Amino acid sequence: MGRKVTLSTCSLNQWALDFDGNAERILKSIEIAKANGAKYRLGPELEICGYGCADHFYESDTLLHSFEVLKTLLESPTTQDIICDVGMPIMHHNVRYNCRVIFLNRKILLIRPKMLMANHGNYREMRWFSPWSRLRHVEEYFLPRMIQEVTGQDTVPFGDCVLSTKDTCIGTEICAELWNPNSPHIQMGLDGVEIFTNSSASHHELRKAHQRVDLIKSATTKSGGIYLYANQRGCDGDRLYYDGCAMVAINGDVVAHGAQFSLDEVEVITATLDLEDVRSYRGELCNVSRYQTDFSLSDPDDVYLPTHQPIHWPLHKPEEEISLGPACWLWDYLRRSGQSGFLLPLSGGVDSSSTACIVHCMCVLLCQAVEDGNIQVLKDVRHIVADEEYTPQSPKELCGRIFTTCYMASENSSQETCSRAQELAAQIGRYH
Structure with a gap:
């Protein structure tokens, strides 16, 4: 008989320092995961406080409120009977770490700090966090009193550790660790870890989704698992757009994936897989520190439970990414700014015209989301246009409500550029 496990991962549109909203979205994702039969739920990097808190990570309030959210999660009936893997900052021995907190039934099983930091390009993690540099080393972390009162635990394991259930073993990577030449999954796979998790805050960059897919397929092609x-997902307060792409892979094949560009605030991806497929793929492998938990991801009567099979993931073309990525970022920025739309000086040239087309693309996405029954998008659109009864009828009609352009002539302008601006305005329906 196989050992079939049902696992969930997700993309969440978390906002920096929106502790109440972030907690609500985390609980929603756990609720969906449980409804789909999952025994393990994985969330994004630093999902409790938001990834883009910048120098607010220095403030003790950010740590305090993160623990208050963790307390709410631990106490919620929603989080019972499923292993929950959430991200938050934690101070240990007066050093601040970017951590995963894994808990089950009001008990924290372990805390895993990030070991390899993203500190190049758009990322400055070394400004706020220290990497955990003690490989295969686990210490005792003293929990805050508010958490002790819920869990009944004084200390929990903290460090480079994996989680051992009654039927399998789960190891954690955090974002940039997957991209490192010495990724943790390499040694974990050699030590018999069968399930790898990766919690990321990976921003959209042209063709980056292909790299993620290739890295994950390669990780499980080499050692199985x-x-x-x-x-x-979304714009959490900075200039970057995070593009989701949650996925599940086994032995080099992607079996489930989420959208790259979506307006859904909570997207949960669930897959049922057979651990025997991993074991037959591998040879005999052998020792990292493990925390044993009295819990099984599989059920005794799973012999007839269908498993997810490899699928083809039709990733977006470069032209689609150029249009959809900025369009999603614009929507997040607009709905969080409290403004009523966009104003664009339209010259008729390529720069302003391209920007106008991206705004129209945003309206296309909004109308499609409303048509698909996304209540949150409809609520946000109504708030922006200040009409609680409004429902967009078409992208062109919506564009006319939230997008204004004006032609600002100079001595270098011509009748041709003026005509082009007017024509483009008419084509996409904006107020000009």
Whole structure:
């Protein structure tokens, strides 16, 4: 008989320092995961406080409120009977770490700090966090009193550790660790870990989704195993757009994936897989520190439970990414700014015209989301246009409500540029 496990990962649209909203979205994702039969739920990097808190990570309030959210999660009936893997900052021995907190039934099983930091390009993690540099080393972390009162635990394991259930073993990677030449999954796979998880805040960059897919497929092609990938979605307060792409892979094949560009605030991806497929793929492998938990991801009567099979993931073309990525970022920025729309000086040239087309693309996405029954998008659109009864009828009609352009002539302008601006305005329906 096989040992079939049902696992969930997700993409969440978390906002920096929106502790109440972030907690609500985390609980919603756990609720969906349980409804789909999952025994393990993985979330994005630093999902409790939001990834883009910048220098607010220095403030003790950010740590305090993160623990208050963790307390809410631990106490919620929603989080019972499922292993929950959430991200938050934690101070240990007066050093601040980017951590995963894994808990089950009001008990924290372990805390795993990030070991390899993203500190190049758009990322400055070394400014706020220290990497955990003690490989295969686990210490005792003293929990805050508010958490002790809920869990009944004084200390929990903290460090480079994996989680051993009664039927399998789960190891954690955090975002940039997957991209490192010495990724943790390599040694974990050699030590017999069967399920790898990766919690990310990976921003959209042209063709980057292909790189993620290739890295995850490669990780499980080399040593076998199941790989869960979770990612932040949306604009969490900075200039970056995080593009989701949550996925599940096994032995080099992707079996389930989420959208790259979506307006859904909570997207949960669930897959049922057979651990025997991993074991037959591998040879005999052998020792990292393990925390044993009296819990099984599989059920005794799972012989007839269908498992997810490899699928083809039709990733977006470069032209689609150029249009959809900025369009999603614009929507997040607009709905969080409290403004009523966009104003664009339209010259008729390529720069302003391209920007106008991206705004129209945003309206296309909004109308499609409303048509698909996304209540949150409809609520946000109504708030922006200040009409609680409004429902967009078409992208062109919506564009006319939230997008204004004006032609600002100079001595270098011509009748041709003026005509082009007017024509483009008419084509996409904006107020000009």
